[in-house]
Amino acid sequence: MTATTAPGVDFKLPPSAHRFLLGVALSALGNGLVLPFLMVYLHNARGIATATVGLALAWMAAFQLGLAAPSGSLVDKIGPRRVLMIGVTIMGIGTLLLAFVEAPWQVFAATTVMAVGGAGLWSPTSAMLASMVPAEQRQRAFGIQFALLNLGIGVGGLISSAIVDVDRVGSFQILYAFDALTFFGYAGILLTMRGVGGPVWQAPDPGRTAHDPGADTPERSTEPEGGRGEAGWRLVLQDRVLRRVVFMALLAITSGYAQFEAGYTAFATQQADLQPRLLGIAFAANTGMIVASQMLVLKRLEGRSRTGALTIVLVIWAASWLFVGAAGLVPGTGLAIALLIVAPAIFAIGETMWAPITPAIVNDLAPAELRGRYNATVSMMWSISLIVGPILAGFLIGNDLAALWVAVIVGGSLAAAVMATRLRAYLTPEQDGRRPAATRRIDTEEEQAAAEAWA
Secondary structure (H helix, E strand, O other): OOEOOOOOOOOOOOHHHHHHHHHHHHHHHHHHHHOOOHHHHHHHHOOOOHHHHHHHHHHHHHHHHHHHHHHHHHHHHHOHHHHHHHHHHHHHHHHHHHOOOOOHHHHHHHHHHHHHHHOOOHHHHHHHHHHHOOHHHHHHHHHHHHHHHHHHHHHHHHHHHHHOOOOOHHHHHHHHHHHHHHHHHHHHHHHOOOOOOOOOOOOOOOOOOOOOOOOOOOOOOOOOHHHOOOHHHHHHHHOHHHHHHHHHHHHHHHHOHHHHHOHHHHHHHHOOOOOHHHHHHHHHHHHHHHHHHHHHHHHHHOOEOHHHHHHHHHHHHHHHHHHHHHHOOOOOOHHHHHHHHHHHHHHHHHHHHHHHHHHHHHHHHOOHHHHHHHHHHHHHHHHHHHHHHHHHHHHHHHOOOHHHHHHHHHHHHHHHHHHHHHHHHHOOOOOOOOOOOHHHHHHHHHHHHHHHHHO
């Protein structure tokens, strides 16, 4: 990666972004309260069959995936703030319903409500944050958001560990009630943020290059996107650069994040004989590394090639999976335990680069009036990866092909690294982070004026 300086660039985030990130942190705290316990709560405390819980979670993921595209369109039509307010409110209701389920049909009802709310979270969150900061600040803003997410989850996990009791349903109900309150609190913060996060009407700008959807730079519309209907999706799907980013992300997430959701835990406990109680330590090592190193990494990334950094990320992830695979060669030993705790920490170093860079690239590619759709496209790739990844891990590890599982995900990570390297040729220096995009500051000024008119 080559570094450049950015004299005169102000990296201080605007007050609206600070308020927004406070809401993100509050929601993350609620997430941390319940994140490790859903299966334990529904099966052990409520007596719901494990297979039924699995089906409910798969249904929630599939239903949320189906709503991702309409959510992206809605973001572009009414603005990310209103969609996000709706999403977090519905999530709060669904979470509260989950606290009182007693029968399988109630679990499906609650998770369906949560899927509707969840569809209104990722895409508008990214679009909202991108709309509030100039392009040269986006990478830092997304990095701070990621650090706050992990800090909130970590603190929430510590609090919940002192409250939860598998023999007392009420202890879980307390956690889910507090989680719901954090969503409602987040909605309250968004309610106070009138003047940001509205729909975008873009006027022509002579300083911007006109866009062929197959070319390398985004267009700017002269009319509100809400009036162009599904033509907006056609423009998104025709953007060849976005397609390259999306396919790289699909392979990277399937070989990375999606495997920590299922493959890592299965391999660690079944192949390397790791005690389940030690999984908490391993995941704490991951979260702790992110919180401790995120700001340092953000400073190191400024002015450097984003695609070069993504290549390093994916090589790091491949190395972390080799550590996991090595633990399977010495199962049940102290070395295996050490390898399985170090691997998530190594993976976390890559996360601190992936989290700020990928959304910054996507939002720099996106015309402001199509930002909801661009972010929804990446959101769909996440959902697909989180469905495919556990299926892949379950099939290979469950059929005594654990070594092949390691080889596949290491190979997938390295293949994604090659794709990231090639992506550089299709990005402008501004989009690749090698040169500050001060000329893009007009985006947020225009969006601020449009949001004020809408509010």
